[in-house]
Amino acid sequence: MNDQNDGAARARVSIREVAKYAGVSLSSVSRVLNGHPNVTPRLRKQVEAAVNTLGYQVNQVGAGLRRGTTRTVGFLINDIANTLFAEIMLGAEATLSEAGYLVTLISSQNGGDEAAINLFRNRRVDGLLAALADDTCPDTHRLIADSAADCPTVLLDRDMPIACSRVLTDHEQALNEAVDELVGAGHRDIALLTSSNRTRPGRERVRTVRSALARHGLAIRDDCLVAHDSPTALAGEASMRAFLRRPKADMPTAVIVGGGGGQLQVGVLKALRDEGVQIGRGMSVITLDDTPLVELHAPPITAIRRDVVAIGRKGAELLLKAMVDKDTTPRTIVIPVELIQRDSVRKLKPRP
Secondary structure (H helix, E strand, O other): OOHHHHHHHHHOOOHHHHHHHHOOOHHHHHHHHOOOOOOOHHHHHHHHHHHHHHOOOOOHHHHHHHHOOOOEEEEEEOOOOOOHHHHHHHHHHHHHHHOOOEEEEEEOOOOOHHHHHHHHHHOOOOEEEEOOOOOOOHHHHHHHHHHOOOOOEEEEOOOOOOOOEEEEEOHHHHHHHHHHHHHHOOOOOEEEEEEOOOOHHHHHHHHHHHHHHHHOOOOOOHHHEEEEOOOOHHHHHHHHHHHHOOOHHHOOOEEEEOOHHHHHHHHHHHHHHHOOOOEOOOEEEEEOOOOHHHHHOOOOOEEEEEOHHHHHHHHHHHHHHHHHOOOOOOOEEEEOEEEEOOOOOOOOOOOO
């Protein structure tokens, strides 16, 4: 028998065969495998020897279903191309795997949240971490609320009017610092490129830029505010090219860009390069995603930094508590931000 067939045969060994080989009852084997405290060292040794010899493998799914749990957690994201979610996943998976949970990922591809949630429900996941494509949809609200008893949910930088825990980024702090930096350097015509208002980050960025500029007696022009339903590099490039093709008097002197896990900023940087506009001289730029690209760019770009891995880790910690105690009071954790000042903001001369 070759190794592959031998492995398949060993995987089919039943608990009954283990009991027969060890010369003990089925219940004795079950107690040993489930870590029951009332097991003698001799019995444990007999059963473990039989398990090792026969190559018995515990059916984790079946065992979980008998206990009313599958030891799996769903992770719903809106765009698998968004590298931000890879870092969030690192934090979540490390915490959950340590607790004995397997994480299953589904991307709704900027839509289809309900279908993804229903798929997770059919797979009987024990909990859900959700970065939805649309956190404004009433049908999604009802679906998550109806699932709460069997499948607690923690929202990741999303917000909705239901009772569940959430981990949020302090976008208000981030944008206030960005606007203050630009206005302090003399900028008055500031553009914002961000993600859709169907998610909390997009809404918070637009709201905060408006209010931050108002503090300085300024306002953002409607034609300088673009919220992208699909915050891709191509979208960022197209928006930036549109700005640069305006008459100089109508062109913004600075742009704040964030969305798509850095994808929008990639497009912005490409458009500026192709049009021969030097960052920090011809156009001031602040990004809301501090990626290696903006740090290594020449010149380095001022950016908002946050602990993205902590979003996943904190979300997993909240979910573990909710899965253990379904009556746990929902909590909100806010991840702070930091403005990293570099060389991408030009100081303008005061207007006469």
